Amino acid sequence: VRIHEHSPVLRLERGPRPRLHTAAGSVEADFAVIAGNAWLHGIAPELESRIMPVGTYVGATPVLGQARARALIRNDMAVADTNWALDYYRLSADHRLLFGGRASYSSLPPPGLRRAMTRRMHRVFPQLRDVGLDYVWGGYVDISRNRAPHWGRLAPNIYFAQGFSGHGVAATGLAGSVIAEAIAGQAARLDLFARIPHRPFPGGRLLRTPLLVAA
Template sequence: MPHTDYPASYYAASANPAPSRPPLEGDLHTDVCVIGAGYTGLSTALFLLEHGFKVVVLESARVGFGASGRNGGQIVNSYSRDLDTIERSASRRHAELIGAMAFEGGQIIRERVERYRIDCDLKDGGIFAAITSKQLRHLEAQQKLWARYGYDRLELLDAQAIRRSVASERYLGGMLDLGGGHIHPLNLALGEAAAVESLGGVIYEQTPALSIERGENPLIHTPRGKVTARFVVVAGNAYLGNLLPELTAKSMPCGTQVIATEPLSSEQAASLIPQDYCIEDCNYLLDYYRLSADKRLIYGGGVVYGARDPADIQAIIRPKMLKTFPQLQSVSIDYAWTGNFLLTLSRLPQVGRLGSNIYYSQGCSGHGVTYTHIAGKILAEALRGQAERFDAFASLPHYPFPGGHSLRVPLSALGAMYYSLRDRLGF
């Protein structure tokens, strides 16, 4: 059977030691079979194990192989579309529930890190950086919007204040979220996997789910075995393939690219981002960056619709980095990688149930580090019979892409071009 290892990223190169878990051989029975050992699957498994469920996790490659182990590592509150969009998309009660959860994901991560002693370079603080006056006005409105849901950890930054936090001339201002932060994303996933196993959960790597026989006790087929379960949680996101066609039709894998510089000197790193915050700008196709624990600048951006791997990642991302930090012209790039996230048409997550016992969460739309940890909690609540918060997310509309599979990539790319042009023109 083919063996799929981690891509050659900075995160894989600096990952904490972790076991190579064997594939499933033979047949077994369990309470819950979780498909996917990324944040959604691991978070769900942890919450279930903490409440006494017997859990098996199937992973087609390695723990954190997908977006969970390749992302920008930023703890960003709320969702890919903000709470005002959710207020227009859901009933008042459901919007209140979803809004109350918007700031919970970061808390869950911090609780997991502390309880299970996960070494993942956790740092506090994140900045939303405004390039245009329109974006600055949006941040002012966002502060008021989040305050309505009881969140008071945002500080608006004028041009002088943001330059004290980010050594770039690009920004007119910004907003500091003291409840944001950043982590080594693969090490967080590896630590959560170790926590799953410490509670008796079993993770099988190199074990793709090939098909699911639906029924009273679903049967999950893998290359060398089968799992019979009371419940199934589908958490494959952009790496699920066509396991459940009804989910594939309502989502689209997209690629994003990241680079990591050579280690900077302590003085150079401190001059770029003195408080060691993470930063993302406010463009539709945004740039995001932060310093690693060994003082590399990790810089990401760009979207490739349909998840094609670009031939030259540096050629895409390095110019973006130099536009923000021209002072890094002579700095070399040590790592460049790409990874996929799952986009929905609404850019809101899709949560639901197929039949009575197959649950899913997908479509973080590039905003998954915090949301996936919330998703794990509400999926576990639903399996325990407490479905109010699950139902709130499930009520959000799940739109198919117009034109079906063949047109979802070009139509999405056209939409992105339109919004990118708006970003550049400042309207």
């Protein structure tokens, strides 16, 4: 498989052999798989309307030392709670706590991000009230309205996977396997996922983000 990096797709030409157009040229294949996460940039409007880019952020504490770090999460597992806007955290190899969960439903980071994340970390781990965050960073994930993954076909030779809603580390591998099976002629599992109903976000491309922020 040839990987073409730094070549964003500008247009998808549908047909017997899908063709992907970039600024520098185009490629075609028997099958296409659309897996653009939060950024489809108009190449498949019927998919883009069913996801919303959401900013999510992570902070890292100073090195805590092995004993103090292990007292926070004894089994060294990654943890996520069940809140609608969830917190998630784990330990790093050098015994920092990585704490995430602050979300932004606009194109800008939340104001006072470091302070807000530190306050939330202290609420979950009051034993760290003397500890701040050395680093804070973030990026965007794609969420669906029902927070369920959205997989299926746009055409017999065009497949898609999106809407992982922050749970893509595990689910993207499964999506790849399921879509590969379908391309090889075994579509039972993909058809099962494709039956999950997914409604578009209200407001269209221009107003869906402002409406979500207002809500």
